[in-house]
Amino acid sequence: MSLLKVEQLTKHFGGIQALKGMGLSIEPHQIVGLIGPNGAGKTTFFNCLTGVYRPDQGGVELSTKAGTRSLVGLRPDQVNRAGLARTFQNIRLFGQMRVVENVLVGRHGVTQTGFLGALLRTRAFVAEERANLQRAYELLELVGMADQANRLANNLSYADQRRLEIARALATEPRLLLLDEPAAGMNPTETALLDRLILKLRDELGLSILLIEHDMKLVMNLCDRVLVMDQGRDIAFGTPAEVQSNPAVVAAYLGEESHA
Amino acid sequence: MNLLEELKKSLLVGCWFVFLTLPLVGLQTDYLEGTWEFKGLNLLAVFGLSILFSWAWRWLAARRGKVQFEPNSVPWAPLSLAQLSDTRFLLALSALLLTLPMVASSYQTGILSTAMIYIVLGLGLNIVVGMAGLLDLGYVAFYAVGAYAYGLLNLHFGLGFWALLPIAGMLAAVFGVMLGIPVLRLRGDYLAIVTLGFGEIIRLVLENWGEVTEGPSGIAGIPKPQIPGVELDFDAQAAFIYYLLFLLVLLAIGVNRRLQHSRMGRAWLALREDEIAAQAMGIDLTRTKLTAFGLGAFWAGIVGVVFAAKSSFINPASFTFHESAIILSIVVLGGMGSILGVVLAALVLILLPEYLRFLADYRMLIFGAVMVLTMVFKPEGLITNPRPTFERPDDAEREEP
Amino acid sequence: MSEGFYYLSEIFFAGLTRGSIYALLALGYTMVYGILGLINFAHGEVYMIGAFVGLVFASLFSIMGYSHLALFAVALAAAVIWAGAYGFTIERIAYRPLRKAPRLAPLISAIGMSIFLREYVILAQTSDFVAFPALFEGLPDLGPLRDFIQPGELVITLVTLGVLGLLFVLIKFTKLGLAMRAIAQDREMAMLLGVDSDRVISYTFVLGSMLAAVGAILIAAHVGQINYHIGFIVGIKAFTAAVLGGIGSIPGAALGGLILGLTESFATGYISSDYEDVFAFAILVLILIFKPAGLLGKNRQEKV
Numbered sequence: 003m004s005l006l007k008v009e010q011l012t013k014h015f016g017g018i019q020a021l022k023g024m025g026l027s028i029e030p031h032q033i034v035g036l037i038g039p040n041g042a043g044k045t046t047f048f049n050c051l052t053g054v055y056r057p058d059q060g061g062v063e064l065s066t067k068a069g070t071r072s073l074v075g076l077r078p079d080q081v082n083r084a085g086l087a088r089t090f091q092n093i094r095l096f097g098q099m100r101v102v103e104n105v106l107v108g109r110h111g112v113t114q115t116g117f118l119g120a121l122l123r124t125r126a127f128v129a130e131e132r133a134n135l136q137r138a139y140e141l142l143e144l145v146g147m148a149d150q151a152n153r154l155a156n157n158l159s160y161a162d163q164r165r166l167e168i169a170r171a172l173a174t175e176p177r178l179l180l181l182d183e184p185a186a187g188m189n190p191t192e193t194a195l196l197d198r199l200i201l202k203l204r205d206e207l208g209l210s211i212l213l214i215e216h217d218m219k220l221v222m223n224l225c226d227r228v229l230v231m232d233q234g235r236d237i238a239f240g241t242p243a244e245v246q247s248n249p250a251v252v253a254a255y256l257g258e259e260s261h262a
Numbered sequence: 263m264n265l266l267e268e269l270k271k272s273l274l275v276g277c278w279f280v281f282l283t284l285p286l287v288g289l290q291t292d293y294l295e296g297t298w299e300f301k302g303l304n305l306l307a308v309f310g311l312s313i314l315f316s317w318a319w320r321w322l323a324a325r326r327g328k329v330q331f332e333p334n335s336v337p338w339a340p341l342s343l344a345q346l347s348d349t350r351f352l353l354a355l356s357a358l359l360l361t362l363p364m365v366a367s368s369y370q371t372g373i374l375s376t377a378m379i380y381i382v383l384g385l386g387l388n389i390v391v392g393m394a395g396l397l398d399l400g401y402v403a404f405y406a407v408g409a410y411a412y413g414l415l416n417l418h419f420g421l422g423f424w425a426l427l428p429i430a431g432m433l434a435a436v437f438g439v440m441l442g443i444p445v446l447r448l449r450g451d452y453l454a455i456v457t458l459g460f461g462e463i464i465r466l467v468l469e470n471w472g473e474v475t476e477g478p479s480g481i482a483g484i485p486k487p488q489i490p491g492v493e494l495d496f497d498a499q500a501a502f503i504y505y506l507l508f509l510l511v512l513l514a515i516g517v518n519r520r521l522q523h524s525r526m527g528r529a530w531l532a533l534r535e536d537e538i539a540a541q542a543m544g545i546d547l548t549r550t551k552l553t554a555f556g557l558g559a560f561w562a563g564i565v566g567v568v569f570a571a572k573s574s575f576i577n578p579a580s581f582t583f584h585e586s587a588i589i590l591s592i593v594v595l596g597g598m599g600s601i602l603g604v605v606l607a608a609l610v611l612i613l614l615p616e617y618l619r620f621l622a623d624y625r626m627l628i629f630g631a632v633m634v635l636t637m638v639f640k641p642e643g644l645i646t647n648p649r650p651t652f653e654r655p656d657d658a659e660r661e662e663p
Numbered sequence: 664m665s666e667g668f669y670y671l672s673e674i675f676f677a678g679l680t681r682g683s684i685y686a687l688l689a690l691g692y693t694m695v696y697g698i699l700g701l702i703n704f705a706h707g708e709v710y711m712i713g714a715f716v717g718l719v720f721a722s723l724f725s726i727m728g729y730s731h732l733a734l735f736a737v738a739l740a741a742a743v744i745w746a747g748a749y750g751f752t753i754e755r756i757a758y759r760p761l762r763k764a765p766r767l768a769p770l771i772s773a774i775g776m777s778i779f780l781r782e783y784v785i786l787a788q789t790s791d792f793v794a795f796p797a798l799f800e801g802l803p804d805l806g807p808l809r810d811f812i813q814p815g816e817l818v819i820t821l822v823t824l825g826v827l828g829l830l831f832v833l834i835k836f837t838k839l840g841l842a843m844r845a846i847a848q849d850r851e852m853a854m855l856l857g858v859d860s861d862r863v864i865s866y867t868f869v870l871g872s873m874l875a876a877v878g879a880i881l882i883a884a885h886v887g888q889i890n891y892h893i894g895f896i897v898g899i900k901a902f903t904a905a906v907l908g909g910i911g912s913i914p915g916a917a918l919g920g921l922i923l924g925l926t927e928s929f930a931t932g933y934i935s936s937d938y939e940d941v942f943a944f945a946i947l948v949l950i951l952i953f954k955p956a957g958l959l960g961k962n963r964q965e966k967v
Contacts, residue, residue: 052542082544094539096532102652107532111544113525117553120524121517127524132655139654152651174544282748285741286715286787291722294794298723323760397767399774444952450766451702452951454774455902459944462899466941583895587778594771627782633775637768638760 003065005030005210006051006086006178011060013050020046022234023060028178028210033200035221035242036214038231039254044214045091047231048180052088053081064178083111087176089167091183091214097156101147101166104155105138108173141169145199161192168199172207179203181213185220193217197224222246230254271320272313279312280305322639359508363501371500375572377612378507379565384592384604385514386561391590392598393527394554395534397454399586400441400461404434404559406468406581408566413481413576414474423487426567434563435556442555446548461586468578480577484570503572510568511605514561518601521557523650530554531599531649584626591629595636597643606644674932675925676812676820680885682924683823687878688901689908689916690830691750691871697847697911698867701758704773706875707898708780709749713876714795714889715788717742721796735798735884742876749780750872751865759861777895784891797887815885826877827917830870834913839866847911896940900927903947909960918958 004027011024020043028034036044049055051062053076062073066085073081087108096104113134119127142148145165150158155166164184171179181200185193197220203209215221221228222242230238230245232254238245245251280288288305291298363371383405390398408430415421415429441460445453468475486499487506494502521527529550532540541547570576592611596603611632615625636643688710695703717738724737757776761769799815834840842863845853854860883889900923908919923943930942950957 054538054542077546078538078541079544079546082542088542090539090542094536094542096535096539098535098649099528099531100649100651103528103649106652107528107540107545108543110525110529110532115525117521117524117526117557120526121520123520135652136655138652139656148654151654154649170543278752282745282752283787285719285745286712286784289719289723290788291719291726293718293722293725293796296722296726298726395767397770444948448951448955451770452906452955454770455702455899456948456951459899459947463941463944466938470938587774590771590774598767623786624782626778627786630775630777630779630782634757634772634779637764637772637775638757641764641768 003030004028004063005032005065006212007061007063008051009061011047011050011057011062013046013055013057020234021050021057024231024234024236026229026236026239028212030177030210031204031208032226033204033211033213033224035225035228036212036231037216037218037221037228041233042231043234044231045182046234048088048182048214051081051180052086053078066177079111082174082176085175085177086180087171087174087178088180089164089171089182089184091186093160093163093167095155095158095163095166095170097154099155100152101155101158102135102138102142102151104166104170105141105173106134108170109134109137110174112173112175138169138173141172144172144202145169146195161188164188165196165199172203177209179209179211181211183214183216185215185217193220196220200224268317268320272316275316276309276313280309283308360505363497363504368497368500371504372572373613373616375500375504375507377609378504378511379569379572380589380592380612381511381605381608382507382514382561382565383589384596384608385511385518385601386558386565387589387593388518388558388596388599388601388604389521389530389561390554390558391593392596392600392604393522393534394530394551395598396445396551396554397450397457398441398555398558399454399458399583399590400464401457401558401562401589402581402583402585403441403461403464404437404562405566405569405585406464406578407434407437407559408563409570409576409581410468410475410481410566411563412567412570413484414476416484417476417481423485423567423571427564430567431560431564434566435560437563438555438557438559439552441559442552446551458583458586461583465578465581468581475578478578480575480579481570482575484574484576486571486574503568507565507568510565515601515605522599522601526550526553587626587633588629591633595632595643597645600643600645603643603645670932672812674928676816677932678925678928679921680816680819680882680924681928682904682921683819684878684882684897684920685901685904685924686917686920687823687826687874687881688897689905689920690913691875692902692905693908693910693913693916694843694867694871696905697913698843698864699758699769701769702773702902703753703758703868703871704770704898705753705757705776705780706871707894707896707901708777708784709746709753709872709894710875710879710897711889711891711894712749712780712784713742713746713872714879714883714893715784716745717876717880717883718793718795718889721798725796731798734796735880738796738798738884739877739880742880743873746872746876746879747869750868753780754865754868759864777898781891781895788891790891792888792890795883795887795889798884819881819885822877822881826874830874830913833870839863843867899947900940900943903943903950906947906955906957907950909957912957912959915957915959922958 006026006028008024008026011021013021024047036047038044046055050057051073053073057074060074063070064073064084064086071084073084073086076084096107099107113130115124115127115130139148139151142151145168147162147165147169150162155163158166164186168181168184185196188196200211200213201224203211225242227240228242228245229236230248230251237250237254238248240248284305287308288301289298290301362374383401387398387401390396390401411430411433412423412426415426421429441457445456448456469478471477486494487502488494489502529540529545532543532545533547533550537547588611592607593604595611596605596607611629615622621628688706691706692703695701695706720741721734721738724734729737753776757772758769761772799813799818803814834843842853842858843866845856845858846860846863901920904919904923905916906919907923908915908917923946926946927939927942931939
């Protein structure tokens, strides 16, 4: 039973066809890499999955505790509550908030007490705040940032900001995590740490991860499966070894510098 | 920059401003009478003031960014924030404020009551603008809804003050949500203009729909709040309203504080920082925005009732864009989101013109200038209000024996 | 010719007149928004100041014995010069320091500046309505057309068309126009290519203010009186026109102005004149909610 099933996903903007019948299947506890030349439509694909754009055609189905759910037509916050979380290519943190607060925002969708509870300081409110704060700290420990919990997010280093985004996304308790170029701008040490973190997410937290990356070494070492996109289409899907030797993939990348 | 260049620059600016103000400040004409008057003294004043202004501007600009104001400090104040928040100090201050109506004249009490009305208005708008970042320029409409709810429902159905307080609050909240629904998808500037438009529409309706709203002549004879069974003379009534407002201020402060440290408060801040990221984290933008509008409007509605009772007369002229602008200045000057800042700003902006009478005519001029200068030099407002810090719950509990 | 027809043409040309003034003002809003992404809240006050400056000079020259055409020329010239100067100064003080500030800051600054300028005029001059030379009254009526259109209305329409034509030439064929268009498209790229964006932005403000001043004198001469408050209402309506036509689009501003002017005129003429201002606000609200790009505008998609 696939965790995520995408079929015939199509999207165009005005006259431009950004996605042409994309298909993808992600299993539970699986790390899938999404690669392709610049402009292939990778982030657009993410945006269609997460509800930022509404696809023109096609289906997206997520397997949740309550059964299979179609994500097409849902708002981004609804998609998130269904179990899909994401990070952004251009980091979108809440800069004026503390690191731990950023993660706390992620707890919004899984918190029950509303503003009345906050106003009246009910026991339920206090208990939930405490539990959320505890969880936030745990997640920060997971990504290795617990010691910076009270720094303002704006003051973080670039790599730390990327890790915080991951922690924040994790706070929403997703089943599938979408990472958009998580290693961008990281040096080899930081990339290795990220590598280990993603493995932890799959093995300890039981998540599946779909990541867009240009760092070929990372992708080939880390991913269970790789999906290759070119010009809005999926042109190959398989293990890293299979994909690397696929002539269509090589052709798509001809002229493109890869990090491999 | 050396002194000579500074002087040259300032002189140039001085001349420029004299040129700018020449037709309006330097000349008085009357077309119909055929007279004209040259006001050289005015121009001299402009020259002098603009030289000072230019020099001060450049001095402040040079220091902008270099001076880091201590977080949670009130710059150039004789007391630090820590001292201001100290419980004993607050108790002493409260005691002082509570005894005021007994020693001061009812006129003085009335002035402070007005200031407190603006504090509540500022705290209400603070929820919408300061916390959620939704620039509402028509906030005065909710104030009007509250006041007119009392005026009209009292006039036609004899409903009393105490019944109206919650009714007006709820009604204003409903209006707030209604205003919020169409503007959900609008960003910054557009949101501001549309809310401005709504504010004006409400005022125009109040003015023109005479059959229902009594039109420009307004409603008079609005009764003051009564304590059942007790006769209150004029001074006592003023004092009663004062204490009532004091309570409302405390309530508003309490509510603001609780909201700031809640899931909703964080959602508002996230919304303000980055809507798209907020949504991706599971925040329902519609609900979050509408809650802000509704809660903010609620306070304006409630305090509108008190205003109507205090003035015993209301008409559309009390609810112009001017008022929205004043309340906005309070929030802006106070520092978006900072409760203490809003309180201080309201006191400064409302009380100072009262006690410095010669400034009264220049009140709006100062408001406008304050808004521009605050944005240019200290956009965080009087009080920089960084977010609170959070200790890990396990650690916090381990420390307690 | 029936009574109804005369009334219709009266409404039509009144609408055309209004529309011209709205168009002139809307251009200022749209140019600034196209280049800075900012609503110049203070634009309406510059318009108002233009009117007052024109009045002062017209009064002076009238005392010296000049009359109609000369007064018009003087008022126009003075209004244009001073409005440009005010526009320039406003940009320097309230907007330039906030180029890199978050969205809300320049907007609040603009509002503050608008309040400041209104009060300034109240204090410097008066809050009463003041008489402005009704310079179009002396014009000969238009013979066979006299029942349809007033001479003043014709003047306003023609002057507006002329000004629009000049603007078109400026934007299309001069270096400044090219620079303005470049900056509106992509400011950083334009700067990299050597465009002095600060200068061009200043020019844009000055130009917009001058257009507003022309509109101010035209309508003041037609109506015969001015007041400190005219900038506020007309400002919002002109902004509505700019949005209606597509904010950022210059032909859109002209079109929007025209449509708004005619709509208002017909609405007040045939429905009700009490709620005159409400029509414009209602249109504004509806447009921003349903078609924020306006008639000729482009949709700006935020990149995720």
